[in-house]
Amino acid sequence: MATIFPLRSFGLASDRAAQATTEGAWVRWSLIAVAVVFLGVFLFMPLAVVFASALAKGVSVYFAALREPDALAAIRLTLIAAGIAVPMNLIFGVAAAWAIGKFEFFGKSFLVTLIDLPFAVSPVVSGLIYVLIFGLQGLMGPWLASHDVKIIFAVPGIVLATVFVTFPFVARELIPLVQAQGNEEEEAALTLGASGWQTFFRVTLPNIKWGLLYGVILCNARAMGEFGAVSVVSGHIRSRTNTMPLHIEILYNEYQFAPAFAVASLLALLALVTLLAKSIVEWKSRQQTKQQELFATRQTATPTSISSAGANAA
Amino acid sequence: MSIEANNISKRFGQFVALDNVDLEIPSGELVALLGPSGSGKTTLLRVIAGLEFADAGTVRFDGRDISDRTARERRVGFVFQHYALFRHMTVFENIAFGLRVRPREARPSKKQIQAKVHELLKLIQLETLAQRYPSQLSGGQRQRVALARALAVEPSVLLLDEPFGALDAKVRLELRRWLRQLHDEIHVTSVFVTHDQEEALEVADRVVVMNHGRIEQIGSPEEVYNQPATPFVYNFLGNVNLFHGRIDGGTTYIHERETGHVVYVRPHLLEIDRQPNGGSHFRARIKHINAAGPLVKVEAVAEWGDPVHIEMSQERFRDLQLIKDEAVFVIPKDVKVFANHEA
Numbered sequence: 001m002a003t004i005f006p007l008r009s010f011g012l013a014s015d016r017a018a019q020a021t022t023e024g025a026w027v028r029w030s031l032i033a034v035a036v037v038f039l040g041v042f043l044f045m046p047l048a049v050v051f052a053s054a055l056a057k058g059v060s061v062y063f064a065a066l067r068e069p070d071a072l073a074a075i076r077l078t079l080i081a082a083g084i085a086v087p088m089n090l091i092f093g094v095a096a097a098w099a100i101g102k103f104e105f106f107g108k109s110f111l112v113t114l115i116d117l118p119f120a121v122s123p124v125v126s127g128l129i130y131v132l133i134f135g136l137q138g139l140m141g142p143w144l145a146s147h148d149v150k151i152i153f154a155v156p157g158i159v160l161a162t163v164f165v166t167f168p169f170v171a172r173e174l175i176p177l178v179q180a181q182g183n184e185e186e187e188a189a190l191t192l193g194a195s196g197w198q199t200f201f202r203v204t205l206p207n208i209k210w211g212l213l214y215g216v217i218l219c220n221a222r223a224m225g226e227f228g229a230v231s232v233v234s235g236h237i238r239s240r241t242n243t244m245p246l247h248i249e250i251l252y253n254e255y256q257f258a259p260a261f262a263v264a265s266l267l268a269l270l271a272l273v274t275l276l277a278k279s280i281v282e283w284k285s286r287q288q289t290k291q292q293e294l295f296a297t298r299q300t301a302t303p304t305s306i307s308s309a310g311a312n313a314a
Numbered sequence: 315m316s317i318e319a320n321n322i323s324k325r326f327g328q329f330v331a332l333d334n335v336d337l338e339i340p341s342g343e344l345v346a347l348l349g350p351s352g353s354g355k356t357t358l359l360r361v362i363a364g365l366e367f368a369d370a371g372t373v374r375f376d377g378r379d380i381s382d383r384t385a386r387e388r389r390v391g392f393v394f395q396h397y398a399l400f401r402h403m404t405v406f407e408n409i410a411f412g413l414r415v416r417p418r419e420a421r422p423s424k425k426q427i428q429a430k431v432h433e434l435l436k437l438i439q440l441e442t443l444a445q446r447y448p449s450q451l452s453g454g455q456r457q458r459v460a461l462a463r464a465l466a467v468e469p470s471v472l473l474l475d476e477p478f479g480a481l482d483a484k485v486r487l488e489l490r491r492w493l494r495q496l497h498d499e500i501h502v503t504s505v506f507v508t509h510d511q512e513e514a515l516e517v518a519d520r521v522v523v524m525n526h527g528r529i530e531q532i533g534s535p536e537e538v539y540n541q542p543a544t545p546f547v548y549n550f551l552g553n554v555n556l557f558h559g560r561i562d563g564g565t566t567y568i569h570e571r572e573t574g575h576v577v578y579v580r581p582h583l584l585e586i587d588r589q590p591n592g593g594s595h596f597r598a599r600i601k602h603i604n605a606a607g608p609l610v611k612v613e614a615v616a617e618w619g620d621p622v623h624i625e626m627s628q629e630r631f632r633d634l635q636l637i638k639d640e641a642v643f644v645i646p647k648d649v650k651v652f653a654n655h656e657a
Binding site for chain 2: 184185187188189190191192193194195198202203206207
């Protein structure tokens with residue numbers, strides 16, 4: 001988890017240190033200006049353009065574009081794909097992190113590499129893999145066709161591709177966390193009589209919950225926004241195999257700019273909500289550790305004596 | 315409950331952690347497993363707890379073979395060096411954990427759990443901190459909570475892995491005395507692992523000295539200190555001077571050359587005098603005197619060039635009025651001789 005700690009002031013000494021390491025005013029301001037201009041041009045402006053273009057032809061056109069049957073179908077399909085991919089990768093990610101973080105076994109580094117594979121491979125290639133396996137000319141194509149199972153150019157293919165590209169998010173987020181926490185708490189739970197599931201739900205899960213939530217948020221954002229892999233396996237059948245990103249592309253190619261940006265604004269909104277949720281999760285988990293650290297230092301600063309107390313114990 | 319470990323062996327890859335270890339611990343005793351790091355003491359403790367399974371051998375509790383039982387089934391209380399408290403739970407919840415995870419039919423009522431936890435909080439003198447989180451406690455407090463958590467399930471035996479290892483010196487001293495008192499009150503069979511000989515000798519009823527996956531000696535603190543069975547035990551329990559020696563008519567003479575025998579002498583069993591005593595003695599020159607503390611520590615160089623450590627009472631030091639670079643006679647009062655190949 002990328003955590004940025006705010007700089008704290010340590011009084012006079014550090015102020016003087018800050019003076020010694022700081023630059024002149026014009027250097028500072030021009031650097032800040034460069035950063036602000038960069039962010040404005042590359043991040044803020046495009047976002048503003050999305051919303052401006054979406055509303056260019058008025059609010060009624062905006063809502064009409066969202067209420068249109070093809071758009072509704074695309075939104076529904078996106079929700080279905082994410083609704084299946086995210087829980088699957090949640091379960092898989094936790095299981096993988098548990099196995100990799102807590103145990104030593106043969107082929108562990110191979111498994112870690114495998115988990116990273118979807119990050120390394122271009123999404124288009126991931127989509128093609130599925131076409132080559134499940135497509136009509138593919139490995140399993142004839143068998144699937146004879147059993148009347150349709151995967152490519154249908155919803156299952158889209159779900160599969162989404163699962164594949166979002167595979168590493170939860171696992172990658174959790175593995176370092178689980179590794180850092182070690183085994184001792186779980187061992188303690190076992191000696192206290194807890195079963196495997198009790199240990200997992202009462203000890204392991206609470207310790208990783210913020211990391212897990214963070215991974216799920218990122219996984220969800222990617223699942224809803226995925227274009228490349230889904231585009232290859234979808235076949236672009238309107239109102240049947242179009243997800244939101246694919247629907248936007250079609251509208252755009254047909255020069256229907258306002259409707260295209262209207263649907264795009266939904267995805268942009270999703271991104272903003274994701275960022276907000278992510279910030280809250282980060283802030284929450286940081287708040288927790290900070291508060292505990294604060295108490296910890298206060299506690300150790302006060303000398304405690306138990307020798308006399310222990311003498312009349314029970 | 316008595317503990318019996320027979321012929322326990324355990325390897326980690328090429329490393330032999332335990333080599334055919336036999337150990338019997340009578341019910342109600344407080345036993346220390348003492349040894350340097352890598353001696354297998356923690357592995358033995360974890361094998362007894364069921365957190366590690368031995369490659370060979372059996373573990374019995376009260377005569378029952380429990381070698382195949384898991385840690386969960388053995389009902390041991392285990393205390394970890396770094397406490398292993400559940401960080402997201404309060405002190406109260408930590409102690410109550412063992413009772414809460416019991417199957418429904420064996421689980422005490424809410425009231426009973428509350429009563430039990432409060433009883434234990436009283437025992438560890440932390441009643442006011444029940445709602446704190448582990449990170450809000452000092453090291454000593456955390457370890458006491460860990461102990462209370464282990465005791466809450468009324469374990470058949472209590473196993474402690476370097477329980478004071480992560481604490482600073484003063485808290486350590488307080489806590490180990492407290493543990494001794496606690497054991498005198500509750501009498502649960504307890505085994506604790508330590509690499510600190512002082513800790514083992516002060517707290518335990520019996521000390522098990524381990525080295526290289528084997529047990530070197532088992533005995534009361536007095537026995538292992540005064541009658542060490544092997545050179546290793548002599549060396550590990552306190553400071554010692556090593557000399558070459560020769561035995562002649564029941565008297566041991568200290569020699570400057572290789573003789574086939576090694577003489578072990580504790581620093582406080584070497585006496586300094588200005589006259590030779592006619593028997594076993596050698597010449598030395600005083601190099602350094604440290605008079606801080608209850609004993610005066612003198613460093614000298616023997617006539618053949620080896621350093622010699624000597625300890626004497628402040629009184630004796632005042633009588634002698636030793637000065638640096640003075641030539642003196644050193645007289646061993648009590649020595650222990652081992653054949654050379656043993657050392």
